[in-house]
Amino acid sequence: AQKITQTQPGMFVQEKEAVTLDCTYDTSDPSYGLFWYKQPSSGEMIFLIYQGSYDQQNATEGRYSLNFQKARKSANLVISASQLGDSAMYFCAMREAPYNTDKLIFGTGTRLQVFP
Amino acid sequence: DGGITQSPKYLFRKEGQNVTLSCEQNLNHDAMYWYRQDPGQGLRLIYYSQIVNDFQKGDIAEGYSVSREKKESFPLTVTSAQKNPTAFYLCASSPRTVGRYGYTFGSGTRLTVV
Numbered sequence: 001a002q003k004i005t006q007t008q009p010g011m012f013v014q015e016k017e018a019v020t021l022d023c024t025y026d027t028s029d030p031s032y033g034l035f036w037y038k039q040p041s042s043g044e045m046i047f048l049i050y051q052g053s054y055d056q057q058n059a060t061e062g063r064y065s066l067n068f069q070k071a072r073k074s075a076n077l078v079i080s081a082s083q084l085g086d087s088a089m090y091f092c093a094m095r096e097a098p099y100n101t102d103k104l105i106f107g108t109g110t111r112l113q114v115f116p
Numbered sequence: 117d118g119g120i121t122q123s124p125k126y127l128f129r130k131e132g133q134n135v136t137l138s139c140e141q142n143l144n145h146d147a148m149y150w151y152r153q154d155p156g157q158g159l160r161l162i163y164y165s166q167i168v169n170d171f172q173k174g175d176i177a178e179g180y181s182v183s184r185e186k187k188e189s190f191p192l193t194v195t196s197a198q199k200n201p202t203a204f205y206l207c208a209s210s211p212r213t214v215g216r217y218g219y220t221f222g223s224g225t226r227l228t229v230v
Contacts (some may be wrong), residue, residue: 009156035218043204045221052216091158095214102166102214103149108158 002027004094006107013082013114020067021077021110023092033095034075035104036066040088048090051075082114118143122207122222128230129194129201137192137225139207146212148190149219152176153204162205165190166212194227202229 003026013019025034036048051059051066059066067076079086089111093104120141129135139148147166151159161174165184179198184190190209194201204226208219 006158033214033216033218037218037221043206043224043226045206045208045219047218050216050218093218095218102147102212103161103164104214104218105161106151106159108156 002029002032002094002096002105004092004105004107006092006110008110009108010111010113013079013112015084015114015116016081018078018080019082019112021079021090021092021112023075023077023107025073025075025092025094027073027094034066034068035093035095036064036075036077037091037093038086038088039091039109045091049077079112084114084116087112087114120207120209120220120222122205122225124225125223127225127227129227131229132196134193134195135227137194137205137207137227139190139192139222140188141190141209141220142188143209143220144187145209145220146187147210147214148184149208149210150174150180150182150190150192151206151208153206153224159206162192201227203227 005024032053034051038046049061049064051068058068063080065078089109091109092107123138149164150162160176163182165171181193206224207222210219
């Protein structure tokens with residue numbers, strides 16, 4: 001069965017420093033997609049970044065980048081130059097095989113706290 | 117602006133009552149989803165629908181029911197059979213095939229049993 005694992009329940013980082021949030025996944029399908037979402041205390045889920053399994057380069061979106069190591073089945077989120085507003089829950093998700101029902105499965109999340 | 121609207125934001129239920137959470141989208145998305153979020157457990161799928169008048173159970177469907185009579189609407193009913201309904205509920209939508217932008221989420225409903 002497909003699975004997403006986030007092993008860091010909580011992380012602390014000082015403002016302006018970089019931080020890496022870990023995500024590993026398990027799938028036997030060669031075609032898949034990986035997503036990162038941010039959830040502030042208000043509750044809404046904000047899409048951050050996407051990596052397709054066939055993408056040749058690691059995804060980047062502004063201060064967010066994805067360290068995609070396909071052989072290790074990891075898709076870690078790197079946030080550069082952390083800001084106080086980055087304090088939130090972060091979820092890694094994977095799109096299940098398209099021949100099934102094309103839905104996302106989520107990890108348990110990492111709570112990131114940025115301090116001055 | 118297109119988006120998903122969930123209402124109410126906060127909901128209180130007495131034990132033994134059914135309650136219905138509303139989810140409406142104007143994104144013209146075919147697929148809609150309901151997730152439950154508990155601390156430390158991430159998001160768990162309750163029900164999803166890929167087309168009007170059709171829906172499938174997710175991983176934790178017991179004690180919940182849904183309907184999809186219109187493309188824009190996917191209400192979730194939490195029945196009295198759900199033994200521990202206190203949680204944060206998120207509704208989402210997507211095109212039939214989830215693309216590079218994943219889901220669009222609503223802002224959630226926090227349900228508390230009193």
